[in-house]
Amino acid sequence: MNFLKKAHWQILIALIASLIVGISLREFAMDDSGKLSGAAASFSTLCTFLGQLFLNALKMIIVPLVVSSIICGIGGVGKIDGFARLGIKTIAFYALTSSVAILIGLTAVNVMQPGLVDGKPNENVRSAIENRAAEMRDSGELDKSLAKIDTAKEGGFGPIADIFKRMLPPNIVSAAAQGQMLGLIVFSILFAVAMTKLDGSASHTMLNFIQGLNDVMITMTHWVMLAAPIGVFGLVTPTIADAGFDLFVSLARYITTVAAALGTHFFIAMPLILLFVGRVNPLRHFRAMRDALITAFSTASSSATLPVTLDCVQQEAGVSKRVSSFTLPLGATVNMDGTALYECVAVMFVAQVLGYDFSFATQLSIVLLALMTSIGVAGVPSASLVAIVVIMQSVKIEGAEAAIAVLFSVDRLLDMSRTAVNVFGDSCAAVVIAKSEGEAVLTD
């Protein structure tokens, strides 16, 4: 039973327990209106509360951890040399892997054709979607879904030009308060460079202080992760208990297509890139990233997972702060392989069901739009649904909101999976780039 002392086993067991308890609650504690009743409802509320505490604790660490980590990463080396090279490599890697992900999604949706039967729009799915949209409209649920999409929009989705504006926030304190990662990254880099220009002792004092701050934040991350089994249980149990499974059957082929495409990227494409581009042992990398992957899956938020991702990449994979503190916060903000792939599959699926036959040129524009919008999607649950509406509107699919409201009802499990893929993509960038910078990481 020694293995139970290991954090990842505890978290995994909590995850499995939450699936069992969540399904049991659905099966045995629902009243006629499909809501949890009595003690089960109170238990679910308690779980949500504990899950929220865990999420808050993770988010609480992000700003001081990221800022101190970036400043130590650059200040510790004492020079900015090679930083432009690091930036170019990171952006090139992110663009390459997101494109690979989207092409896998596009291939899967064209080969598996989840929205078609014998080459024709799947009437069952189509009417399921139309009925569901009508029901949702009558019950006001559609408005709620759209409101959620609007909230996600406010949560950070914006056009490309906004990304540049976010890099130089007018107020760094409010950028920090909003968890505005790009602004914090640029500010921290400038701060670190300015710090290296101070005269000897002042620079040394600042660096010592910030290194101490960074060590404190790492210790606090470890404390929060001690509570991860409870947090994961708290987050996943109500999610499973409340998930709208009624549409799962009619959307089964769609869900399978998304799962197959995400699985291909996660288990085949990225390991091959790790092996051949990075010369990194993929199995060792999976092992190093266990905690971060389970946390990403449970929280469905790559931003909230960032402290754990940083910890795994630095402590388990052995990547330097210089590389990891730059690539990972940037990745959590702009690099979303799973999201980009999902956007492409979702748009093509809705097009198939609604009878649109897209030409190669339109499909190519969907690929480009998925690549661009995935950069602007915030690392929070269901954020990509907004981007999907934007893409559908750009390629002139009518009724995009109603379709997205339907996809929303089966989104959570897919969101959990694509978030794990997003976080994995960022971590792969960190090790591959570290390797290319001459660091000895995960070689055997």
Ligand code: ASP
């Ligand atoms: N939940 C995803 C993330 O945090 C974003 C999305 O695809 O909705 O990475």
